[in-house]
Amino acid sequence: MGARRPGRTHRYHSSSATPPSGEDKGKSDGQGQGQGQETGSSGSGGGGENTIWHKMLESAATSFASIVMVGIGFGIAGYGYHLYYKRLVLRKMTIAFEPGDPVLELAAMSRSVPKHIAGNVLDPHFQHPASKGSGDETSDADSDDLDHNESEEDDNDGDDGRGHYWIRRPEQELVNGIVSGLTIGHYHLFIGEKGTGKSSMQLDAMAQIDAEGVAMFDAHADLEIFRIRLGKALNYEFNEDYIGGYFSERGPRETTALLDIERALNKLEKVAVQRRNATRRGYRRRPLVIIVNQMHLIRDDEDGRDLIELLQQRAEQWAASGLVTMVFNSDDYWVYERFKQLAARLEVHSIQDLSRHQAMETLKRYRWRHFGERVDDDMASNIYEQVGGRLTFLNRVVRSKDMLRTCRHIMEAEKRWFLGQCWILGAEMDDDVMDQQKWAAAAMVLAQALVDKEAEEWESKKQEAAEESEAVKNKGSKKALARLRESPQRTWLPSFSLHEAQQIQTRADFIREMDRRNLFTIDSHAQVRASSVPMQWALREICQMPGFRNHLDATVQRIADIESLGRTRELVAKDLVLGGHYEFFSGKKDGGSSSSGSGSKTEVRFRGWSPHERPPRDPPEPGSDDAR
Known part of the structure; x- marks a missing residue:
C-alpha cells in the first residue's frame, strides 16, 4: 500500500474496503447540492425572497378560498332558513284556522258542558255546512239539523250537543251565516249592552262548525296586549322566534305595536289567498272569519283611533275581495261613530234584550230542567218586569233559590251604582266640585226627563187600552175582552234621540261618557235610554224620592251662581x-x-x-x- 498522494482528497471512510455503490453516490451528491443551495441562500438574498412571497400568496389564497366557501355556505344556509321560516309562519297560521279552537274549550268549561260539540274533528262524518255544496244556501235538511230541539232532555246545561244554550235568539241564523262563511261581501259590527248575548251567539255558531276557518280574540286598551292576543289567535310570533334576532343587526321586533299588527295582517292575507287557491272545484270558497270582541275597550285617543282605522281598512279590502270577513263586537256607541266615517261595506246589527215571551220561556225551561220547579206565568212576568230580558240578569235569577230576592238585589245594585257615579250635592256644594257636579246634574236632568216621558207614555197606553176595551165590549168579543182585562205590561224603555238628549243636558260631550259607564246607552239607531230595565227602575226610584226635584233645581241654581261668580269682575x-x-x-x-x-x-x-x-x-x- 503506497502512501497517499499529496493534494488529493479522500472522500470515503478509511475503514471501507469496498467502493461506494451508485445509490450511495447519488445520495452523497444530493446532500452536497443541498448544502450548496443553503450556502447560496445565505450568501445571496434575491432568490430567497421570491420563495417567501410565493408561500405567503399561496397561504393567502388558501385562506381566501376557505373564507369564500364558508361565506357562500352560510349565505346559502341563511337564505334557505329564511325561505323555510317564511313557509313555516304561513303553515303555522294555517293551522290556527283548522277545526278546534281554545276559545270553544274555555267556553265549554265555563258552561260545565262535559261533551264538546257534535262537529268534533274526531267525528269522521263531520263536514262544514258550507262545504256540502256549491249553492248559496244550505239545504232544508241541513237547516233542520241546525235547529234547536227543545224537547230533547239532557244534562248538558241546556246544550243539545251543537252549542245551543238556553234559547235560540232570532239573530242566531244571521250569526250562523256570517261565522260559517255563507255571508260574504261585508264586515259586521254588533252593538248591544253588556250581557245581551253577542259573544254567546258567535260561540254557538263557532261550535256548530268546530271553529273551522274562524279565529276569535278580545281587544284591549294597551296596543301591546292587543298585539299579543292577535298573535295568539293567529298562531303568529311576529318574527320573535326568527334566528336572525341573535345577531347584532336591528331585529324585526324593534318597532311599534301598530307595525306588528300590520305585519300580522299581511301574513293573514297570504294565508287567505293560499286557502282560497287550494279550494277544490265544486266547493264553496269560504272566507276566513276574524272576530274581535270588546272593541269598546280600545281607548278613544290617537293610538286607539289609528288602530280602528287600520282594522277597518283591512276589513273593507277583504270584504270586497271575499278573503276575510271581520266581525267586531262593541258595547259603546263611539266605536260605531268611528266606523261610520269610513264605512262602505259595513253592516251594523243591534242586539237587544230578549222579548217578554222569550225571557219567560227561558225561565220556565231552565228552572224545570235543573231545579224541577215549575214557574207559572205570573211569576215569570213579575221577574221580567224587574230585570227585563237581559241574559246576564236572567242567568243570576234562575240559578238562585229565591228568584224575587235576587231581582231586588240586582235593582238595588243598579241604583247604588247610579247614585255613586252622579249624585248631586244641592245648594250647599263647594265650588271645588264644580266640574263633577256639572256632569252629575246633566245625568240627573236626563234621568228626570226619561222618567217623565215614561209616565206620559204609560198614561197614553192605558188610555188607548181603555178605549180599545170599550170598543171590544160593545162588539161583544169575549176573547179580546179577556185579553184586555189584563193589566198593561211594561215592555219598553223610554228613549230620546241623541240630539234631543244633548239638548236636554245642554251639553254634547257628556252622554258618551255616560254610555261607557253603563248609566245610559246609545243604540245603533242613536236612541238614548237607560242601560237596562233595572237601571230604569233605579231612575224611577231616585226621581220619586221626596224633595228630589227641589234638590235638583237647587243644584242647578248653585252651579249657575258659581259660574256667574266666575264671570263677575270687581x-x-x-x-x-x-x-x-x-x-x-x-x-x-x-x-x-x-x-x-x-x-x-x-x-x-x-x-x-x-x-x-x-x-x-x-x-x-x-x-x-x-x-x-
Missing part, C-alpha cells in the same frame, strides 16, 4: 277727584278710542263733599242737647 278705583268726570268702556277699543258698535260706554260722575271742605252741619233738632 273693579276698585283709588284717588278719584271730587266732581271729576270719568268714562268706562266695555268692549274693544281701536287705537285708544271706542270702536263704534263694538262696545258700550258708561259715564260716571262723582258728586258730594270734599274731604278738604267740611259740609255745613244741619241745624239741631228742637229738644236735643245741641239746641240747648
Whole structure:
C-alpha cells in the first residue's frame, strides 16, 4: 500500500474496503447540492425572497378560498332558513284556522258542558255546512239539523250537543251565516249592552262548525296586549322566534305595536289567498272569519283611533275581495261613530234584550230542567218586569233559590251604582266640585226627563187600552175582552234621540261618557235610554224620592251662581277727584278710542263733599242737647 498522494482528497471512510455503490453516490451528491443551495441562500438574498412571497400568496389564497366557501355556505344556509321560516309562519297560521279552537274549550268549561260539540274533528262524518255544496244556501235538511230541539232532555246545561244554550235568539241564523262563511261581501259590527248575548251567539255558531276557518280574540286598551292576543289567535310570533334576532343587526321586533299588527295582517292575507287557491272545484270558497270582541275597550285617543282605522281598512279590502270577513263586537256607541266615517261595506246589527215571551220561556225551561220547579206565568212576568230580558240578569235569577230576592238585589245594585257615579250635592256644594257636579246634574236632568216621558207614555197606553176595551165590549168579543182585562205590561224603555238628549243636558260631550259607564246607552239607531230595565227602575226610584226635584233645581241654581261668580269682575278705583268726570268702556277699543258698535260706554260722575271742605252741619233738632 503506497502512501497517499499529496493534494488529493479522500472522500470515503478509511475503514471501507469496498467502493461506494451508485445509490450511495447519488445520495452523497444530493446532500452536497443541498448544502450548496443553503450556502447560496445565505450568501445571496434575491432568490430567497421570491420563495417567501410565493408561500405567503399561496397561504393567502388558501385562506381566501376557505373564507369564500364558508361565506357562500352560510349565505346559502341563511337564505334557505329564511325561505323555510317564511313557509313555516304561513303553515303555522294555517293551522290556527283548522277545526278546534281554545276559545270553544274555555267556553265549554265555563258552561260545565262535559261533551264538546257534535262537529268534533274526531267525528269522521263531520263536514262544514258550507262545504256540502256549491249553492248559496244550505239545504232544508241541513237547516233542520241546525235547529234547536227543545224537547230533547239532557244534562248538558241546556246544550243539545251543537252549542245551543238556553234559547235560540232570532239573530242566531244571521250569526250562523256570517261565522260559517255563507255571508260574504261585508264586515259586521254588533252593538248591544253588556250581557245581551253577542259573544254567546258567535260561540254557538263557532261550535256548530268546530271553529273551522274562524279565529276569535278580545281587544284591549294597551296596543301591546292587543298585539299579543292577535298573535295568539293567529298562531303568529311576529318574527320573535326568527334566528336572525341573535345577531347584532336591528331585529324585526324593534318597532311599534301598530307595525306588528300590520305585519300580522299581511301574513293573514297570504294565508287567505293560499286557502282560497287550494279550494277544490265544486266547493264553496269560504272566507276566513276574524272576530274581535270588546272593541269598546280600545281607548278613544290617537293610538286607539289609528288602530280602528287600520282594522277597518283591512276589513273593507277583504270584504270586497271575499278573503276575510271581520266581525267586531262593541258595547259603546263611539266605536260605531268611528266606523261610520269610513264605512262602505259595513253592516251594523243591534242586539237587544230578549222579548217578554222569550225571557219567560227561558225561565220556565231552565228552572224545570235543573231545579224541577215549575214557574207559572205570573211569576215569570213579575221577574221580567224587574230585570227585563237581559241574559246576564236572567242567568243570576234562575240559578238562585229565591228568584224575587235576587231581582231586588240586582235593582238595588243598579241604583247604588247610579247614585255613586252622579249624585248631586244641592245648594250647599263647594265650588271645588264644580266640574263633577256639572256632569252629575246633566245625568240627573236626563234621568228626570226619561222618567217623565215614561209616565206620559204609560198614561197614553192605558188610555188607548181603555178605549180599545170599550170598543171590544160593545162588539161583544169575549176573547179580546179577556185579553184586555189584563193589566198593561211594561215592555219598553223610554228613549230620546241623541240630539234631543244633548239638548236636554245642554251639553254634547257628556252622554258618551255616560254610555261607557253603563248609566245610559246609545243604540245603533242613536236612541238614548237607560242601560237596562233595572237601571230604569233605579231612575224611577231616585226621581220619586221626596224633595228630589227641589234638590235638583237647587243644584242647578248653585252651579249657575258659581259660574256667574266666575264671570263677575270687581273693579276698585283709588284717588278719584271730587266732581271729576270719568268714562268706562266695555268692549274693544281701536287705537285708544271706542270702536263704534263694538262696545258700550258708561259715564260716571262723582258728586258730594270734599274731604278738604267740611259740609255745613244741619241745624239741631228742637229738644236735643245741641239746641240747648
